[in-house]
Amino acid sequence: MQEHILFVDDEEFILDIAESIFAEEGIEILTAKNGEEALEKVRNHEIAVLVSDNHMPGMMGLDLLSRVKILSPDTVKILMTGFADLETAIDAINKVEVFRFIVKPWENTQLVELIKDALKRYRLIKSIIKGDESTMLSLVHALELKDPYTKGHSVRVARYALMIAEYMNLSKENSSAIRNGSWLHDCGKIGVSENILNNEGPLDDAEIHIVRNHPMWGAEVARQARLSDVIVNIILSHHERYDGKGYPSGLKGDAIPVEARIVAVADIYDALTTERPYRKAYTVDKALEMLISMKGNVLDPDIVDIFSCLVKDIRQ
Secondary structure, three states: OOEEEEEEOOOHHHHHHHHHHHHHOOOOOEEEOOHHHHHHHHHHOEEEEEEEEOOOOOOOHHHHHHHHHHHOOOOEEEEEEOOOOHHHHHHHHHHHOOOEEEEOOOOHHHHHHHHHHHHHHHHHHHHHHHOOHHHHHHHHHHHHOOOHHHOOHHHHHHHHHHHHHHHOOOOHHHHHHHHHHHHHOOHHHOOOOHHHHOOOOOOOHHHHHHHHOHHHHHHHHHHHOOOOHHHHHHHHHOOOOOOOOOOOOOOOHHHOOHHHHHHHHHHHHHHHOOOEOOEOOOOHHHHHHHHHHOEOOOEOHHHHHHHHHHHHHHHO
């Protein structure tokens, strides 16, 4: 079946505008004027992304998305409304697991970017479910292209993390989870604006909040794709700190899953040894020196020692 984008709104001119916007992008969308018509299209088409107005006669948008969650659980759901309020947003996030919440009138380029990101999320989930590693990696690489400084980052993180896992004699099952978790650790950045990812200056509080949500968004992708708890926890916890000052949950020490602690060391090392918008790449010696300075505060000291020895052995 061909995947489709479905817009639902009781105001026909909104649907006409949406069709026109996406036609300019070479994307054909399906439309529906009410919840019942939308459900019929969900039953008869593969709906990758569903964008629904909330305030509609008959079935409200939240009710529609709740039913779609059961009928087509992999569909990426977006709720739009002209009446933005905190209660609606919380219900949309908690009850129907919406990908994003947008307020009308929207800005056209932002809407197109949002829908394209939602489509990437859907394709990533489907590729994981099918066990299609080549497609999954191509989508991960496409995500990294949003930030050219992270090109190849996930594959390198997996390589470093697997070196540590092999030294620690972890099981094949855990090593496989570490590989997949490393590949997917930043997949929650789907939906984070390129303006934020490529910002060369300090981020404001709202932008920091968005960036700090990416582990939770990524973990939700992994849950939807029915991946193991180990992989979910790597994605969710790779930004926790050993001293408990990390995010999103403030886990401390051994409360952070060991697989996530391994990936954290690999992630930071690769970030240090590659060029970023705000600095040049550090040398291997300087990067190892900085890793050592993070022992016991940011990173697990034992894992830092293991990785430092492995890097030195390889260089020799």
